[in-house]
Amino acid sequence: MDALTALTTRVSSPRLEAPGPSGEDIEQLLQAAIRAPDHGILRPWRFLVLQGEARHKLGDIMVEQLLAKQPDADERSREAMRGKALRAPTLIIAVAEITEGHKVPAWEQILAVGAAVQNMMVAAHAMGIGAMWRTGDMANSELAKARLGFAAKDQVVAYLYLGTPSGPGKPLPAENPADYLRDLP
Template structure:
């Protein structure tokens, strides 16, 4: 698949199964990530690759974050939170390690990391790996960031779920770019 085909046909895959990406495929995805545009060459991206039992540790963090927000959460709700980490064989936690008080503002550093995630998603799609970019309350939780080894200043940009597509990929509407263009007022 060429780059333009990947760019114009990529879709997310919400249901993922074993196997996850191989070590070689993960290396390729991470190489694609670190080629994202990065004004100031701050290299703000940080990655935690979770497979196997490591996902259960992420599930513990997800449960802790839930209990911080909902201390009275019942056991079923807690189990649902924990099991979110088991939805894919591989999860890459992608974090913007923010350089504070820099001429490159935090929002621009976060965009660079977002571009890194997009690069990984495009590379995954091109080599047949299903990918789903997830965020939710876990992306903004200082507790979760701390448990992942990051500071409150940092920002989780994605929980990138990776694996073999378990269902057929949905097709997206064939929107025309003109539908999204506005004229200068």
């Protein structure tokens, strides 16, 4: 698949199943990620690749975060939260490890990691791998950042779920780029 086709046909895959990407596939996705634009060449991206049992550890962190916000959460809610880590055979957690006091502000460093995640999503699509970019409370959780090994200054940018698409991708309406153009005032 050529790059333009990959960019213009990519859709998110909310339902993913095994098999997940191979080790070689993950290496290619990460190679695509680290080619993202990066003002200052700070390389703020850090990635945790979770498969197998590691997903259960993430599920435990998700439950811990739930209980921090809702100490009275019932067992059904806890199990539903724990199951979020098992929605796909592979997860890549993308985090912006912020270089403080640099001329490149934190927001640009976070955008660089966002561009890296977008590169992975387009590459996954081109490779026939389903992908879903998720955030939610876990992206802004100080508890989750600490449990994942990051500092308070850092920012979780994506929980990228990867696997074999199960069913159609998330449909997107046909759109016209002209609808998003504005003239200079």
